[in-house]
Amino acid sequence: MTGKPxxxxxxxxxxxxxxxxxxxxxxxxxxxxxxxxxxxxEGVNTVTxxxxxxxxxxxxxxxxxxxxxxxxxxxxxxxxxxxxPCPMCYSAAHWARMERVYYGASAAxxxxxxxxxxxxxxxxxxxxxxxxxxPTQLLGNEAWASFAAxxxxxxxxxx
Numbered sequence: 001m002t003g004k005p006x007x008x009x010x011x012x013x014x015x016x017x018x019x020x021x022x023x024x025x026x027x028x029x030x031x032x033x034x035x036x037x038x039x040x041x042e043g044v045n046t047v048t049x050x051x052x053x054x055x056x057x058x059x060x061x062x063x064x065x066x067x068x069x070x071x072x073x074x075x076x077x078x079x080x081x082x083x084x085p086c087p088m089c090y091s092a093a094h095w096a097r098m099e100r101v102y103y104g105a106s107a108a109x110x111x112x113x114x115x116x117x118x119x120x121x122x123x124x125x126x127x128x129x130x131x132x133x134x135p136t137q138l139l140g141n142e143a144w145a146s147f148a149a150x151x152x153x154x155x156x157x158x159x
Contacts, residue, residue, distance in 0.1 A: 041065025
């Protein structure tokens with residue numbers, strides 16, 4: 001269990017986000033991951049600095065925490081992030097098995113500042129054929145071979 005939320009960890013995420021902007025290093029996003037009252041990872045948005053569109057603060061913090069803890073699962077951890085996670089970051093927190101997510105600014109606040117994640121939330125509600133970026137399946141039967149191999153593997157690590 002992560003216990004009660006601690007606003008000081010959110011203040012730390014907000015300070016990271018503000019410093020990131022003021023230093024010119026990246027966007028206004030910061031994240032801190034906490035386990036048992038201790039920071040185990042933190043990150044800021046480094047999309048433009050690293051030329052990596054997935055380098056959001058939450059993803060960078062998840063990567064740092066997983067490395068520090070030596071595991072791919074962050075069960076028992078809480079994510080404190082300066083802004084409501086975008087769909088990618090929310091998914092990353094889910095796959096990391098994060099126990100809790102606490103955020104400061106809302107997705108609507110981010111949209112007001114020019115970071116429009118609301119569009120993505122709306123896109124994901126649409127049928128695939130109605131989305132701006134329409135996914136198209138190819139080679140479904142051939143691709144199933146990877147899953148068949150996974151099912152049969154005796155050395156797999158479930159996640």
